[in-house]
Amino acid sequence: MKLDFNHNQSAHCENGVTCNLLNYNGSKKITEPLAFGIGSGLFFIFIPFLKVNNSPALSYRIMPGLIFKRTCHSLGIPYEKKRFSSTQEAQNTLDTLLQKDIAVGCQVGVYYLPYFPKEYRFHFNAHNIVVYGKEDDTYLVSDPVMETTTQLSSYELERVRFAKGALAPKGNLYYPKFDGEISDEQIRKAIIKGIKRNVRDMLYIPGPIAGVSGIRYIANRILVWHKKLDTQTFRTYLAQIIRMQEEIGTGGGGFRFIYAAFLQEAYAFIPKEELLTISEQFTQAGDLWRSFAVDAAGVFKGRLGSQQDIDNLAKQLNAIADIEKKAFIALSKIKWN
């Protein structure tokens, strides 16, 4: 059985799954940037003392799972979310849903995902795909980061749905429960809600490690690492920052470009000139993240390495923090009525 599901490639998996599922349920209006912005996806956090693959843990976006949840919530769309302790039950539930013509979002680990190239198969468990059909023992899969749809055998799907380790999916599946259109008014309200929540997350989250202050925190850490760590470890840490910022799923520039695109699209629903000028500020932030990446690569490849070069990296990050702070303050000052 095969549902009439439209596969659209996206930059980020969870955005893509969210808007593809909403599209399938009848609304053609929610694009990837809208899902990301309404879900208040932009973030920055650096978690000291926690290591991922022996490198620092940091993220340029909010917790996995939140984008779908927040987007549905802000749009006033009910949804179902379920985890399982039994693999058999997880498969049965999925099969039943498919029979009811429901396309289902699934959280999966990428380590055992057969169509990923070996170089990308880390134990990362917060990837998202849509299952939109089953033919014999094969599930039809729409992975939003892929240009085309793909397939997984029931064994392969079970393996990735029950991948273990940090953020283990435990068979997590989810889908929106509605059909029909989403009104412009719903979208307008959701956009405002999403922006306000993102302002809160980036500017007012307590503590030094998250939001705009998190960017300054890691700028400072880079200086400390350079003094304290051996060269090899220092390079590994820098490379990790760049990977998290630029790797597949970020749309480049640590999600900043997707957010800038969101503000442009928001303007179509709420014609406030400020949205366009603030969008430009996020484009600028994204460009600066990318030039930071170029210089950081110079350091971890050994082309640059003087104290001045390291100071320069920290300086660039602080400049980015300034721009993002300014942009979010401007967003918080928009009068919506």
Place this chain on the structure above:
Amino acid sequence: MKLEETPQDKSALEVMTKELCYVVDENGNYTKSLSKGWEVKAAALDLAWDDIEIRVESARQKVLQGNASPILYYMELKIMDLSIISAYTGFWTWQIKRHMKASVFAKLSNKKLQKYANLFEVSIDEFKTIQ
């Protein structure tokens, strides 16, 4: 990032898909564009894999010298850590640490070895003999 700046460098991702990026066109409007890869992030990924290779090789030497059991080698080879092995095998992390000692490993029952071998996708014989 401008449309015409979309990087098209060599990358490991090429064999799988092109990556979607959000870029600005000549009128300042956002649009989508597909990228083959970017050398900066390819370099970051290469470095991550160089690190893994170094860790695998150092684990292999430890096993050959009798300072660790093959579990350490396979943990590095499969980019796992104690908590991941623990989640898949059901052993506690302190047990796994113990099993990583060559002397303890030598006395492990076939049943326990089989759990590890299943996770590392090797036969017990392969598992025991690291070249």
